[in-house]
Amino acid sequence: MLDTRYRVEIPGGINLEAQVVGPIPRSLAFAIDLAIRGIIVFVLSIAAIPFGAFGLGGGFFLIFLFAIEWLYPVLFEVFWRGQTPGKKALGISVINDDLTPVTLGTSLVRNLLRSIDFLPLFYLAGLVTMLCNRRFQRLGDLAAGTLVISVRESSRPASQKDIVPLAPSTALLRAEQTSIIDFLQRSSQLSEPRQKELASLLEGVTHEKNENGVEKLHRMGAWFLGVR
């Protein structure tokens, strides 16, 4: 089954969930970082020339080149909440597989192994590995024990204050009640015809169809939520 949820029991005594992120957003984040790195290298290479291409300027340029090649992702991930600028733009973040933040050690291992994930070209090894496990981990993630998760804010449902609650005429199981609440909360994400279609399936409960069915379900949802 395709399920991007990743569950860990934390010391707080609960199962914490996170959404792991697949190859597409991660590639985009990498592309952004690559562009940033390219610009930095370009600027540095020009800035180094007045100080001697084979002297002081060249020496420092090579040291920076080394740092940008190997340490750029490590420093950002460790000191900027698991995010390089590219990852921040995409709303994704690197995290240890126990959902604690990445440390210097785990970040170093995952980023050094990038050189192998890149093989034979364009991250093919990394991509194949990612698609072969449930958590979208590339080789570096597997060796370091890290994941890339989504940290994007979820949208809040609209307020139900203006809905007049309505008690259902039949007794419903708790799971059925939850489905009706979910229908209410997610209505803003569904198209109107789809809402009507779904509401019409529950004619046996609402004794209504189409718009009236949708409205009645919303009112029942508000009742189950406890709106007074």
Next chain:
Amino acid sequence: MKQHAFEAQNQPVWELIEAALEKPSQEDNSKLLAEHYLLLCQHLAIAKERLYDATLVERLNNLVLALYRELYRYRSETRLNFYAFFKRDFPLAIYRHRYFIALALLVFVLPGLIVGSWTYFDDEAIYTIHGPAEVRGMERMYDPEARKLGREREADTDIFMFGFYIKNNISVAFRCFAGGILVGIGTLLVLFFNGLFIGSVAGHLTRLDYVDTFYPFVVGHGSFELTAIVFSGAAGLRLGYAIINPGPFSRLDSLRLSGRDAVPMLYGIFLMLVIAAFLEAFWSSSTTLGNEIKYAVGALLWALVLLYSFSGRRYESR
């Protein structure tokens, strides 16, 4: 309790936590976050147990996740203890990698010795490994007849060579380690070919009798550089071995554990290669220093590195 009442009751606390998470490093905020962690976990547990709707559960889950990450955030001042690293962690990591170090040493040195003796006895042999231009370049670098040695440069170009050694040597070591994940094959290739190259050059230059320029040059920084390359090979081989023979663990768990074991090795290798690059750029390249001094200091550095490398055993718990 209905969900709506539950939300209305706890909304102020959640908003307080959300606000504190905006600026978590502030004294008051970090205190508030720590104090509310268990309460928030409890709220999430209640929301799940009472089958409150998915959006509320998701909101609380994300809030706990953000708070949890904040509580366990990396704090450099508590995690990095340089003294303990030099005294105990690195030597212990070396000790624990000892069999892999032995294997890496073999793969690195043996082809070098064989090819080195070949290039020493056969004038043409060097051209099977290096191109003519490369060979000429290397010969020029260590030619005792030349007024200036190839590596002897103006003061500011020493810094260029320092950058050059940092970029090249540390990249080689990192790739050597990373290659281990291909069940060790990548690491073996890097070790083998580096041994081959170094050995062939040493043999050829000895044949040309450039002994008094080549060996004093390499003896000093070689102590740190060659040892660090062997260490990076050992860390890579450990990674590969973890996949081949996972013992009581699953292959994935075994790989992850070996990755964690490699961390102190990686820190150490990095530092050793920075020292090596510094020595190579500023010490080895000097012509004003006599060869006796270079050999003496080289011997001292080798003794230091070896003594240090063998000092980890006593920290192993038994």
